[in-house]
Amino acid sequence: MNGILNDKISAQSLVDALAERIEAAIMNGDLQSGGKISEQALATSLGVSRGPLREAIRTLEGRKLLLRTPNIGVRVASLSxxxxxxxxxxxxxxxxxxxxxxxxxxxxxxxxxxxxxxxxxxxxxxxxxxxxxxxxxxxxxxxxxxxxxxxxxxxxxxxxxxxxxxxxxxxxxxxxxxxxxxxxxxxxxxxxxxxxxxxxxxxxxxxxxxxxxxxxxxxxxTGAGRNVVARARKPKAAASLAGKGRRVASLRRR
Amino acid sequence: MNGILNDKISAQSLVDALAERIEAAIMNGDLQSGGKISEQALATSLGVSRGPLREAIRTLEGRKLLLRTPNIGVRVASLSxxxxxxxxxxxxxxxxxxxxxxxxxxxxxxxxxxxxxxxxxxxxxxxxxxxxxxxxxxxxxxxxxxxxxxxxxxxxxxxxxxxxxxxxxxxxxxxxxxxxxxxxxxxxxxxxxxxxxxxxxxxxxxxxxxxxxxxxxxxxxTGAGRNVVARARKPKAAASLAGKGRRVASLRRR
DNA sequence: CGGTACTTGACTGTAAACAGTTTCCCGACC
DNA sequence: GGTCGGGAAACTGTTTACAGTCAAGTACCG
Missing domain, CATH: 1.20.120.530 (GntR ligand-binding domain-like)
Known part of the structure; x- marks a missing residue:
C-alpha cells in the first residue's frame, strides 16, 4: 500500500495528501482558478480513485478553495x-x-x-x-x-x-x-x-x-474591479498534474 | 434571509442533507459530544452508504464539529x-x-x-x-x-x-x-x-x-475549567438516529 | 495469580462498479 | 436556414466490495 503514492512524508492519510497536492496545484497555477475540474480526469492524473479524491475536494471546499455546483461539477475558486x-x-x-x-x-x-x-x-x-x-x-x-x-x-x-x-x-x-x-x-x-x-x-x-x-x-x-480573472467556461483545467512519475495518463481527447 | 436559518429546503445533495442531519443530531444530543461515532453504524442508522457519509463527515470536520484521529475513528467535538x-x-x-x-x-x-x-x-x-x-x-x-x-x-x-x-x-x-x-x-x-x-x-x-x-x-x-464534558471512551454514541423512516436497522448487538 | 503474546473481531481506508442527470451534438422538421 | 427534439456520451452521485490496521479479549506461560 505504501510506496504507491506517498513519496514524501506528511499526510498520513491519502485524503490529506490529496488535499495538499491539489492545494499546491492551485498555487502553482496547474489548476487555473475559475477552471472546472473533472473528478475522473483528476483522479486518473493523480493515480488514485475517486473516493478519496472526492473527500479531499470536500475538504478544500470547506476552505473555500473549491466551489461545487450540484450535478455540474467543481471549479477552482477565483478571488475577485x-x-x-x-x-x-x-x-x-x-x-x-x-x-x-x-x-x-x-x-x-x-x-x-x-x-x-x-x-x-x-x-x-x-x-x-x-x-x-x-x-x-x-x-x-x-x-x-x-x-x-x-x-x-x-x-x-x-x-x-x-x-x-x-x-x-x-x-x-x-x-x-x-x-x-x-x-x-x-x-x-x-x-x-x-x-x-x-x-x-x-x-x-x-x-x-x-x-x-x-x-x-x-x-x-481598473474599472469596477469585478472579476479580473476570466470566468473561463471551457478550459477544463484538469490535465497536466502529472502524477509523480507513474501513469502519465494521456487522457483528455476531444 | 427568511426564517431564522432556513432549515426548510436546502440540501439538494445527499451529502449536504447528511451533514445537516448530523449537525442536528449533535444539537439534539443524539450524538453525545466527545462520543465516538462508527461510520458503519451511523451509515446503517441513516439508511445511506458510507461514501456520502464520509464526505459529510469531512465537511463537518472542516467546521470543527467532528474530530478525526487516523485509524482510530471520528468523535464529536466537545468544547471545553x-x-x-x-x-x-x-x-x-x-x-x-x-x-x-x-x-x-x-x-x-x-x-x-x-x-x-x-x-x-x-x-x-x-x-x-x-x-x-x-x-x-x-x-x-x-x-x-x-x-x-x-x-x-x-x-x-x-x-x-x-x-x-x-x-x-x-x-x-x-x-x-x-x-x-x-x-x-x-x-x-x-x-x-x-x-x-x-x-x-x-x-x-x-x-x-x-x-x-x-x-x-x-x-x-468550577475548577480549572478544563473539559467539563466527560471524555467518554466507551459510549459509542452512534445509535438512535432512526433513519428518515426507511430501514430502521436494529443493528447494534454485543 | 499476573503478565505477555496471540487471535479475533470490528472499523477505517481504498478501489471499482452502478445509476441518475446533465449536456452536447446531430438530425429532422418548420 | 433556423430551431426544436431525440439520443448518446460523459460526468457526478451513490452503492458495494475488498484490503489493511488497530484494539480488545483470551489463553498460555512464568
Missing amino acids: PGDLCEVLQVREALEGMACGLAAANMTDEELKALSALLHQQQKSVQGTGVYPETMDFDFHFRIVKGSRNARLVQMLCEDLYYLLRVYRRQSSVTPDRTKQTLREHRDIVAAMTRRDPVEAERTMRRHIASARLYVEEQMRE | PGDLCEVLQVREALEGMACGLAAANMTDEELKALSALLHQQQKSVQGTGVYPETMDFDFHFRIVKGSRNARLVQMLCEDLYYLLRVYRRQSSVTPDRTKQTLREHRDIVAAMTRRDPVEAERTMRRHIASARLYVEEQMRE
Whole structure:
C-alpha cells in the first residue's frame, strides 16, 4: 500500500495528501482558478480513485478553495478584487485581535526574537531593496501564534493565509510597499514591546487595512474591479498534474 | 434571509442533507459530544452508504464539529470552557468588525427594523421576563448581514453560531443576563443609528466580551475549567438516529 | 495469580462498479 | 436556414466490495 503514492512524508492519510497536492496545484497555477475540474480526469492524473479524491475536494471546499455546483461539477475558486477586500477585512479583525492578545501573552524571549526578525528584514531591504515573502509570513505567523488562541491561529494560518497566497498567484499584484510595510512592522513591534495591547491591535489593523486600501485603490482605477480573472467556461483545467512519475495518463481527447 | 436559518429546503445533495442531519443530531444530543461515532453504524442508522457519509463527515470536520484521529475513528467535538472562550474571542473580533461595517452600510429601513426588533425584545422581557433565543439570534444575524461582507457573514453565521449552539446544548450554561443583554443591545442600536462605526464596533465587542468574561468567571469558580464534558471512551454514541423512516436497522448487538 | 503474546473481531481506508442527470451534438422538421 | 427534439456520451452521485490496521479479549506461560 505504501510506496504507491506517498513519496514524501506528511499526510498520513491519502485524503490529506490529496488535499495538499491539489492545494499546491492551485498555487502553482496547474489548476487555473475559475477552471472546472473533472473528478475522473483528476483522479486518473493523480493515480488514485475517486473516493478519496472526492473527500479531499470536500475538504478544500470547506476552505473555500473549491466551489461545487450540484450535478455540474467543481471549479477552482477565483478571488475577485472585491472578494480579496472582504478577506482582508476579516483578516484585519482577526489578526488585530491576535496582535492585541500577543502583546499581552508572548514571552519576553518571543518578543525579542520577533524584534530580531524585524532587524533582519530591515537589513535585507537595505541590501537587496526587498525582503523575501517568507519573512513577512514568518513575522505575522509568530504574532498570531503569540495570541495563544488555537482557533485564531488555525483560522488565520490555515485558512486565510492560503487564500491570500492563491490570490497573490493569480494576479501578481505585488505592490512595492516594502518601505511602508517595514515602517508598519516597526510600529507593531514597538507597541508589543511596550506591552500595549490596544495600541498593538490598532497598529496591526492599520497595517492590514493599508493593504486593503491599496487593493481598493487599484479597483477604482481598473474599472469596477469585478472579476479580473476570466470566468473561463471551457478550459477544463484538469490535465497536466502529472502524477509523480507513474501513469502519465494521456487522457483528455476531444 | 427568511426564517431564522432556513432549515426548510436546502440540501439538494445527499451529502449536504447528511451533514445537516448530523449537525442536528449533535444539537439534539443524539450524538453525545466527545462520543465516538462508527461510520458503519451511523451509515446503517441513516439508511445511506458510507461514501456520502464520509464526505459529510469531512465537511463537518472542516467546521470543527467532528474530530478525526487516523485509524482510530471520528468523535464529536466537545468544547471545553477554554475552547468556548477562544471561540468567543474570535467572535468578538469578527462581529465587532461586522457591526462597525453595518453601522456604515445598513439602509435606514434595515436600521429601523432592527430598532423595532429591539423594542419587541424589551416588550417580551417585560411580559415574560425573558425573550426567546431566536430573537437574540435574529438580532445578531441582521447586524452581521448588514456588514455587506459575504465572507464575514458566512464565517459568523455558518461556522461560529453553530458551534456556540452546540456548546449551549452540551452545558446548559444559560445565565440570566437578560437585562444586561438588553441594555447592551440598546447601546449597539444607538451607536448604529448615529451611524458611528467606531462606537458600534466598540459596543458590540463589549457585548460579546461580557459573555466571555462570564464564562471565564465560571471557569475560575468550577475548577480549572478544563473539559467539563466527560471524555467518554466507551459510549459509542452512534445509535438512535432512526433513519428518515426507511430501514430502521436494529443493528447494534454485543 | 499476573503478565505477555496471540487471535479475533470490528472499523477505517481504498478501489471499482452502478445509476441518475446533465449536456452536447446531430438530425429532422418548420 | 433556423430551431426544436431525440439520443448518446460523459460526468457526478451513490452503492458495494475488498484490503489493511488497530484494539480488545483470551489463553498460555512464568
